[in-house]
Amino acid sequence: MNDKPNAEPTSAAEELRQAMQDMLEQDNHLVKGLAAQSKKQLAREVVHLRAMIKVVQNATRNVRIDGHRFGHAEAFMLMTYKEVDGEGSILVWNSRDGVTPFVINIGSKKYQHDIPRQQGPFFDLPREHPVSHVWVTRTDAQVLEAWRRTMDRAVELGKIDPEKAKGMRDNLEVAESWHYRIGLRNLETGRFTDEEVLEAAHVTNPNQPELFPND
Known part of the structure; x- marks a missing residue:
């Protein structure tokens, strides 16, 4: 005071x-x-x-008084994503100071970041809000696990030559170029949404999956 x-x-x-x-x-x-x-x-x-x-x-x-403490506007923010072809919305907490996708796919639905409704920052999961997902920075192992899953699915569908996929499966740099370092975790299941999207696509529409769900 x-x-x-x-x-x-x-x-x-x-x-x-x-x-x-x-x-x-x-x-x-x-x-x-x-x-x-x-x-x-x-x-x-x-x-x-x-x-x-x-x-x-x-x-x-490290506390600044000019309001520019972070490298990204959405750092540690509670983000509202609106359904593109519907009336629904979800709350996603960004646990990192990093860029996040503007559009995401969860299941069969596509969501778009409603920037004006952004709240925060919150430096821990804001449990007083009905947060359903969290943006996280994946470890190298998690990046490659997700990337290999995508490569295997692409080969299965004939979208990529098996030999080419084999040469790319362990390439962390290529995986990061497709933004696989950014992970969207479902708090209810504990799984990444790209894993859930590929699994759902395999069951419901095996010939047309979302190979890169958060691109």
Whole structure:
């Protein structure tokens, strides 16, 4: 809070920074007092407090007051995706500071990001909202697993030469060029939606699958 009547309003980031600095000053005095006692049973707590202070100090230094802390506008945002050919919508939380697809396919439905309804940022899953999916950054193993699944399906349908697919199956760079680093996880099933889309396509329409569902 700003106690000066004629001062400019204090931003949330500035208030956070000041509160963290006040806490750090208090904790620094506590650490010095504990260390001065030279008691063995306090050693672990001292180490813990010092480590905590260092982590929080580093985090506080990165807080900017200009509102441009992230590399992408949708970083950590709660995103509404509207059904393209219907009235439905879903809530997707972006757990990362990274670009996300504007259009996604889930099952037989196509959704489009409704940018004006974006909320946040949220730095943990906003459980007070009915979030159904989460954008995540996949590990190398998860990227290749999804990519190999796509290659196998393409070969099965005759969309790609088996020898060419074989040479591409373990190519992480190619997989990333198709945006397979970005994963959309279904919170209900715990599975990635591209896996679910390919599985559904195989069952309902085996001759015309969505090979690259979030392109």
